[in-house]
Amino acid sequence: MPKRDDPRSVETRERLVGAAIELFGLAGFDGTTTRAIADKAGASLAAIPYHFTTKEKLYLAAASSIAEQVTQRLAPALKVLDAEIYSGALSRKKAITLLEESFIPFVTMLASRESEKWARFMLREQAAPTEAFEILYASDVGRFFRNVIHLTAIASGDVPGSQTARIRGLTLVGQALAFRAARALSLRTLEREDLGPEEIAAVTSSIREHIRLLRYL
Amino acid sequence: MPKRDDPRSVETRERLVGAAIELFGLAGFDGTTTRAIADKAGASLAAIPYHFTTKEKLYLAAASSIAEQVTQRLAPALKVLDAEIYSGALSRKKAITLLEESFIPFVTMLASRESEKWARFMLREQAAPTEAFEILYASDVGRFFRNVIHLTAIASGDVPGSQTARIRGLTLVGQALAFRAARALSLRTLEREDLGPEEIAAVTSSIREHIRLLRYL
């Protein structure tokens, strides 16, 4: 879509993608107008068809951008996971420790201000997947989840790759996801307007406790 | 909004609300056209302003209808919870058993075909709450969650009402919610097109195991 690598062009495109992530996340594809995106990005309406041809392609560009940014946040954890998992046999104890450590950046990211818009976008894709889900799942974001699920199996003494193990892994991911996916309920329950550092720390610590409990299975 | 209790009128209204729940859940408020709702309900476009005045009020009517239907599904479990919680002191062991039993109808409902549309609607409200969230939270659906969170505190040995206890309760809810909220990821992970009875049973059994682990805290 991009015609040239002119610095002006690159900057406009980035601003448009940033505005698109935020607005598509808030109101969905149809609920978001290209006018609103252009306004928020400080660009003209015509800049969108120029850079992205259609509204759909802008939506997919937003998904790719999210995949890149989330990957960046999870990169250190992912590097460790990859190395450990493919290096050979992993003891349950070691898997539990690795899982605990993986959830720190994951929960921290989930709680960050920036991830608010990413999460909204990705959760929308869960309920009604489009091509954007494929982009996300094919990225390192998908690989992170697959690694976490694999580790959960070892930590729990389940057969890796079995449905039981996969389901347990998903319930573990769900423990963190709840605070984004059921955000309104969470805030109401915790009597907060927003999740601050204390809450994030408490969530992380709670999930780590639950991970350690897996040793009793 | 309903002008009369004419059987025809009631029926048209119900069909419109049913179509609204499904379509609003799929595409959100702005993504859903009143024309599509009228078509799906087999009514004319003019029937919507006639019965509900505005599209917005139809949206709220959809939320009320969901609250009623979900309440109906959870009513037996809720009755038991209410009776046990307000009857006096509850042992950890008893709290764990009650929690396990509460999650059976909860997960079963979450997995049911019908709840698919309810869940989509409610999860949308979590990301961008409107007045509809208040309707849902004020209903017995909200009370069910509050009871579950209270029970989790007792089951875990946490101080009921503490942030730690609330957070643990939310992570527990999240274990079940994951399969709806992160539906696309779940289906991909489980290599399924849909969650069948075997998967539901496995999810329930996995969560019950995790609830029983709370005794080690």
Added chain:
DNA sequence: GTCTATAGTCGGATAGAC
């Protein structure tokens, strides 16, 4: 490369016949 102006489409809500 970015803008203003505009074409063409489709949305929600209303009017009035049945």
Added chain:
DNA sequence: GTCTATCCGACTATAGAC
């Protein structure tokens, strides 16, 4: 109480000036 026909506003995408 429900329908068809219609208004009016807002949307996406294009054309052409700068």
